[in-house]
Amino acid sequence: MSLWSARVSEGLDPAVVEFLRADDGELLPYDCAATVEHATRLCAAGILSAAELAEVEARLSPNANGVVICASDEDVHSAIERHLAEVGRKIHAGRSRNDQVAAALRLYIVDACAEARAAIALLSALLLERATAEDSTLMPGYTHLQRAQPVTLGHHLRAWAAMLERDHARFEPPVGSPLGSGALAGTTLPIPPPEAQIPNSLDAVADRDFALDYLYAAAVLFVHLSRIAEELVLWVTTEFGFARLPQSAATGSSMMPHKLNPDVAELVRGKAGTAIGRLTGLLATVKALPLAYDRDLQEDKPPVFAARKDVAGALAALTVLLADLEFDRDALAAAAADPSLLATDAAEALVAQGIPFRDAYEQIAASVRDGAFEPGTTAAESVAARLPK
Template identity: 50%
Template sequence: RSRNDQVVTDLRLYAKRICRELMLFIATLQEAFARRAQQNRATVMPGYTHGQRAQVVSLAHHLLAYVEMLQRDVGRLEDVHDRCDVLPLGSGALAGTTLPLDRRAVAEELSFASISANSLDAVSDRDFVVELTAACALIMVHLSRFAEEVVLWTSSEYNFAELPDSHATGSSLMPQKKNPDVLELVRGRTARTIADLSAVLILLKGLPLAYNRDLQEDKTALFDAVDTTMTSLAAVTDVVRVLRFKRREMREAASDPGLLATDVAEYLVVRGMPFRAAHQLVGAAVRRTVDEGRTLRDISAAEWREMTELAQDDIVDLFDVDTALRRRELPGAPGPRMVSRQLVRAATLVAKTRRVVTVLARQPVAAKEVGAAVGTAATAGREPARRSPRREKSKG
C-alpha cells in the first residue's frame, strides 16, 4: 500500500465535499440578495462608472447583479467538482500494483465517477487543488467588491446605508465613529486567498513526476482558502440580511438630472438624429447649464426646440427617474418588468444549485444535512464542522 494514492484520494474526497458546501453557502447568499432585491424593487439609485454617477438604476437591479456574479462561482465549483471526481486509488506510489484490484468497484464504493488513466499523473496531480483555491479566491474577490460598496455606502459622503450596531464597531478614541469592521475584514482577507492561490501555483511549478514531499504544503494554502471563504460567505450573508438601505437618500442622489443626459440623446436618436450629433448637442447643453448654474431639468421645452427642431414638449418629461426606469425594458435591463424576471431567475438558480448539490452528493439525506448545517452557519456566522484530510507522513 502507498500513502501517495491514499492521500490524494482523501484530498479529492475532501475537495468534492467542500465544493458542494461552498455551493450551498453561495445559494444561501444569493437567496439573501434576492430577498432584499424584492423588498427594494421601487428603490431608485444612481449607477456608477469610474466612481461617478452615470445613469439611473434600481437597488433591486444592483443587488441582483451579485446573484449573477455568484452564479458564475457556482458554475466554477461544479467544474472543479467534476475534475475532482476521478479516483486515483490503485495507482500506488507511482506505478500501480501487481495485485488484482478492482479499481472501478472501489470508485463506485467511494462515489467517484471514474478512475485515473495514468498512475504517474494520478499521484502527482494537484490541479484540482489549484482550481478549488482559485474558485475560493474569485468568490472572495466578489465578496470584497460588495464589502467595498457597503463601506462606501455607509460613509457620511454617500449615506446610502447603515449597519446595525451589532455589525459595526466603535473607535477607542473617537466617540462618534461607527466602523464597518466586518466588511473591512472580508475585504482584507481576500488578499489571503489570493496569496493562497499564488502559493499553490508556485509550489507546483518546479515539480517533476511523480510524487514529491513538497505536495504536503498544498494543504496549508487550500485549508486556509476554504476556511476564509466559508466564514466570509456566512458573514456577508448576515450583513445582507440586516443592512438598512436609506431609500430617500438614494432617490435624492438618483434625481440628479445629469444621470438622464443619455436619455435625452436617445430621445433625439429615436427622432432621427445621428447619435454622435445627439451626444454633442446634449453635451453642449450640459456645459451651458453648468456655466449658468442650472441643471438639465431647468431647460424648458422651448429652449430645447431652439437647439433642435426634433425636440417636442414631452422632452421635459424625460427627467422623472421612475419613468426613466420604466423605459429600460430590454432583457437584462433595470426596468421593473425585467427586474421581475431577474427575481424569478434568481429563485430558479438557487433551487437548481440545491438540486445539483444533492445529485453530486449521491446521498440525498446527507446533502440535506449539509444544507441544514450551512443554513445554521450562515445565520450564526460560523462554518459547519468538517474534518480535514490528514497530512502525509514520510513516503518515497
C-alpha cells in the same frame, strides 16, 4: 512513528523531523474514509479477512473513539496505521502515501465545495429577496465611481447575486479516485480497482489541478465579495449615506465613541488578497515538478485548509451584514434625482427624432457644460424604459 523507518539505521535529527512533519490533521476523517475503502478492496483480494475488515471499519468509524495524532506521528497516515494496531501492519499493502493523500485531499475538497455552494446559495437567495423588495427604489448607477444613469437598488443587488451565481457553479467537486495507483505505478497485488479510478497512475498521484481549481474558485469568489464589500464600505459612509450598518455586524472604536465601523466588509475585502495569494502560491509550487510525486506537494494542504475556513467565515458574516443592513431610500432617491443622470436619455430622445447620435451627444454635452441642461423625463420613467421588468 514513520512508515519508512525500516529503510534507515539511524534516526532523523530532531530539527529535520520537525521540518518534515505534516500539518494535515484536517484530513483525518477523509483519510479514514479512504482507508476503509482501501480495506474493502484488500478484503476482496483476500489480503484482509472479513473480520479484519470489520475491525478496520469499527476502529475508523466516525462514531468510534477517534484517531489521536501524537507528536511521534509524521503525518495523519502514520497515525491511522498506528491506531489500527496489528491490522494496521496489513493496511498499506498495495498503496502508498502518495495515492493515499491524493484520495483524502480529493474527498476533503468534495466536502469543501459542497459547503461553499450551500453558503453561496444562502447569500444569493438573501440578495434576491432584498432585491425584490427594492425593485422600485431608485438610485444612481455609476461608472468610474461617477454618477452615470439611474437604476434601481433591486437591479444593483441582482448584479451582486449574478456574480455569486457564477461562483456557485465554479465550486465543482473533483471526480475520480487515485487509489490503486500506489507510489506511481500501481501494484502487483490482485486488488480490484476503485470506482472511477483515474486511468494514469503517474498523473493520479501527481495531479493537484483539483486543489488549484478549488483555490481558483475561492479566489474569484473573494474578488466578487471584495467588490460587494467595497460598495458597502462606500454606501455606509456619511458622504454616500445610502445605508446604515446594523449593530449585529459592525464594531466601534476603542477611542472614538461615535464610530460604527464596517469591519466585516473591510475584512472580506482584505481577505481577497490572501485568497489570490494562496492560488498563486500553489501554482508556483507545482509549476516545475517532475512526475510523479514530490515532497513539495505537502504544501498543497495549508492553503486549501485556510481557504475553506475563510470562505465559510466570510460568507456567513456577510450574510448577517446584508440581512440586517438598512437602506436609506430617501438618500438613494435624492441621489437619483440628479438631473445629469438623464443626459443620455435626452441624447437618445434626439436620436429618436432623427438626429445623428454624435450631433445629439454634442448638443446635450454643450447644455450640460453650460449649466443649461433640463431633462425631459424623470428617473423613474428612464428606469422603466431601460431596465427589465
